[in-house]
């Protein structure tokens with residue numbers, strides 16, 4: 001794990017000393033928006049029109065943030081329009097690297113076709129030679145302007161929802177925006193980022209704080225999903241995709257590696273049926289790669305798992321039947 005300082009790579013982890021052992025995630029640096037007509041979005045510059053063949057997405061199949069964007073790309077039918085590269089699951093001294101399966105990398109990892117880069121930080125330097133900051137997945141690259149449009153998944157999912165024309169479900173419908181934003185805020189802080197706050201805490205107090213907030217939120221979500229099929233009612237929204245990418249990793253990595261072990265998702269009846277309901281959406285199962293997920297977490301964070309041993313379990317059955325459609329009538 002590391003970062004760029006004025007374009008120079010430094011192998012350096014997050015510093016929790018200044019924050020009482022608490023993990024604090026840095027804000028993403030590239031915040032432009034692809035829009036249907038190229039007009040500016042809520043931040044950054046304009047000039048990024050939604051066009052097939054123009055954009056390239058660089059993801060890790062291990063990363064829950066990148067996973068959101070891969071699911072949106074699939075649900076919105078944008079697989080032909082937006083090309084994808086997959087980094088190696090191992091993120092070590094050089095950060096995220098490209099090590100394609102054909103060259104002995106992990107199956108599912110690909111090359112980087114834009115510059116033939118071997119490290120993700122080279123892509124950041126192409127966009128901004130003196131870039132200072134963390135080098136994170138995912139990255140949405142614009143071939144036309146030769147730069148990074150955005151490296152913030154919460155914003156990329158919105159661009160994929162409505163920046164490339166019609167097609168697929170509207171996952172951020174006008175009428176539900178208030179409800180979606182409210183759920184997202186809770187889920188981001190206590191669940192999506194909550195598992196990282198527990199896992200990367202370096203004091204007992206910081207860990208306990210994150211653990212308690214995480215499980216109280218999961219309990220609340222369990223109760224909410226007893227009343228409705230999806231987080232914002234009867235229709236699937238962006239909020240569900242954002243929760244899904246954490247739930248699908250939970251029993252495999254967050255319970256053990258991040259010590260989120262009060263209980264598993266498999267022990268929550270509603271959350272586990274809900275997880276399988278989302279997994280069964282067309283094309284979603286193909287975006288889930290548990291091999292990359294387990295190798296990444298257990299094999300990249302030497303401070304947490306110094307041996308790098310990847311557990312063989314648990315057995316997971318996301319493709320087992322679920323009761324959600326039957327219970328909620330759709």
Ligand SMILES: N[C@@H](CCC(=O)N[C@@H](CS)C(=O)NCC(=O)O)C(=O)O
Nearest residue numbers: 063064065134136137151152153154
């Ligand atoms: N806010 C960003 C967060 C992305 C992020 O933190 N990705 C992780 C992988 S799961 C990463 O690349 N970490 C490398 C680092 O922090 O140095 C987003 O949602 O896109």
